Amino acid sequence: MGESPVLIADSGAIRRITIQRPDKLNALNAETIAALTEAFHDADADPSVRVVVLTGAGPKAFVAGADISEMADMGAMDGRDFGLRGQALMRTIETLTKPVIARINGFALGGGLELAMACHLRIASDNAKVGQPEINLGLIPGFGGTQRLLRLAGRAATLELCLLGAPITAARALELGIVNEVVAVDALDARVDALATQLSNAAPLALRAILESVIHGGECALGEGLQFEGAQFGLMFATADMREGTAAFVEKRKPSFSGR
Structure with a gap:
């Protein structure tokens, strides 16, 4: 078997889950979705874990989207099943009994934004870009994007992002309530670590x-x-x-x- 697309590391009561496909900008393929689902179930079941940090490897992307090269040859039923597996992952994260922090380092587009929105807190670097560009592929968000974006940012912003398909800056995402906080690139790790430590010490x-x-x-x-x-x-x-x-x-x- 090859190397897992997901790296897991613990520091005290904090579990860090890193998607490690930097050559693909951490795009979500079926293998990565399965590995993430298993990783989050394991984190939820482990009593030593009190908080989870989710991020993507490399400086360019949290997750740039679903893996288009894998999706290109899918038929209707394959596409439906792929979407349902993605939705199940997002629901697993959203309903986790421990706080999950998304550390958004760079692009969070399509499935990447959907993944971030399933987390409980979202901290973005000031060079991050987020969006739902599926319309440009003749698709719609399939991992819960239309629904979670609606609940976070409201109808107008959801229609703007989904209909136009253009990414927005981290600063705009903060204004819309899509992310909780925006920090300088070189301050991202320190801020996420501080929040994770605070949560790990809470009841x-x-x-x-x-x-x-x-x-x-x-x-x-x-x-x-x-x-x-x-x-x-x-x-x-x-x-x-x-x-x-x-x-x-x-x-x-x-x-x-x-x-x-």
Whole structure:
């Protein structure tokens, strides 16, 4: 077997998942989608992992899109299956019980933007470009782009990006709410590492409850979302982390959360 298209490295409670196809600008082919799906399932199941950072190898691209050379010869059913596998990966990331940070270094186009939008936080370098250029190939976004972009940036921006197919700057993406923060290229690693460290020190059960409440609430009516949030809020009172957090506040010290 050849080298895996995905590199996994741990630093304490932080797992870094790197797509390593720099010669293809980290384009998503079937093998890479399968490897990423496995990597995220493993991260979710590993109790030593508290936060995940996702990025692409090399300075040019986070992920420049789906692998067009692989897609070119697909028929209708093959294309449908490829899209569904991509959607399943994005859903796995979106519903992960641990925070996922997208470190966007360069191009995040098509499937790359869809991958970034499935993550919980997105930090981009100031030279990054994002977009949904599928229209230029006679296609539409197939990994959830029309739906997640709509929820992040609204109808007008979604139609602009999807209908025109032109990439936008990181600064514009920040204005539209597509990314959370834009930093200088040489500050990207330090900023992502600081956020990952902050999250790795936070209460894991509370992080999970927040993620689940936000995802659930985004897909249901307000009343149901409030009920779900209330139930999660109540459950936190049964955790050792809640006792530790409140005690640390009273005692004016930093809490040490155990995930119990």
